[in-house]
Amino acid sequence: MTAVVLTAAALTMSMGMTALAVTTTIEGSNRSTKTQVTGYYDEGNGGGTVYKVDVEWEGMTFTYSANSSGTWNPNTHDFEGASESGWSSNTNGIKITNHSNAPITAKLSFQPTSGYPDITASWGTDGTESGEYTLASAAEGNSFKSPDNAPFVETAMQLAGDPGTISSHYIGDVIVTLVTE
């Protein structure tokens, strides 16, 4: 019983130990042993896919305007310039250009800061784009041997959601995710 307990304890304590590296040494003329041979393929400097992507963005400054019933015009007895609440910006452009010898997919997303969890983003001048764009390889078509004709996408970010009282000008980050094929 004691031997069983001691044996179990020894085995269990060994569970917490770091695995030891095992070195196999080949020595002597009368001995032989086996060692694992590992090989790796190095495709060398040529022929591989090289990704080169340009990302350009404007200032991303947005203004939130609260609901406005407009200004009373005493001549017409009507309110003029009424507007609904919402965000506006004229510095919300993003451009992504693919110079890679492979197609890429660019996915745009917006991460609001913890102070503005209700702010969301959409893409395109009218906010109807998916925010996901596939750019062809620069090694094909008009772009081949012509860097000025590299495939690109140009879009804009729109914001939605009531920020409440803006206490900080930093409301979130834009993430440009490039998915390699």
Place this chain on the structure above:
Amino acid sequence: MSGEEKGTTSGRPGGTGILIAILLLITVIAVGVTVWALFFRKTTPVLAPDYAPVEAEPNAVPIEDEPEEDKMEAAQGGGAVSMTYQKNVTISLADSAAKLMFQNPSKSVNDMVLQLILVSADGTETVIAQSGTLKPGNKVERLDLIEGAAALSEGTYNGRFNVLYYDPDSGEKAIVNGSVEGIEVTVTQ
């Protein structure tokens, strides 16, 4: 059985019992530590710096034979970057370093900081290497692993690059940042 025989057969029952109790206690502690290390230990995440690190990446070197390209233009308050990279990364456990190819071409306006992240099957992300500031015109082909970030073994892992852009003058992190998915990480001894 007589009392003398009983005394002779059992030896020192008190001492043996204490020894067994101590060994059982050590066993329980060892099991607890192992379970915690395997299932409950949380890796402290490496936070993206709000300002570019003061130190340039020590492994960064100038890009050789760069083609002549016009400097990109950044709109007021905006930014412009170009990134050149390959999606294969090799980690040497012996060197505790990652071998990769990532360039911030001279035509970029912004400085960069590169994070190498491993993505596990359940989606957990672990930053295993982070560069210092990589200025335009420089490349990095080796990044030292963050000590204790992750326990790696030989094999392949899914990874991604997190690329943070910084204003070259103020050092402030840009509103737009990059992420490159589909990075293939091979771990070797």
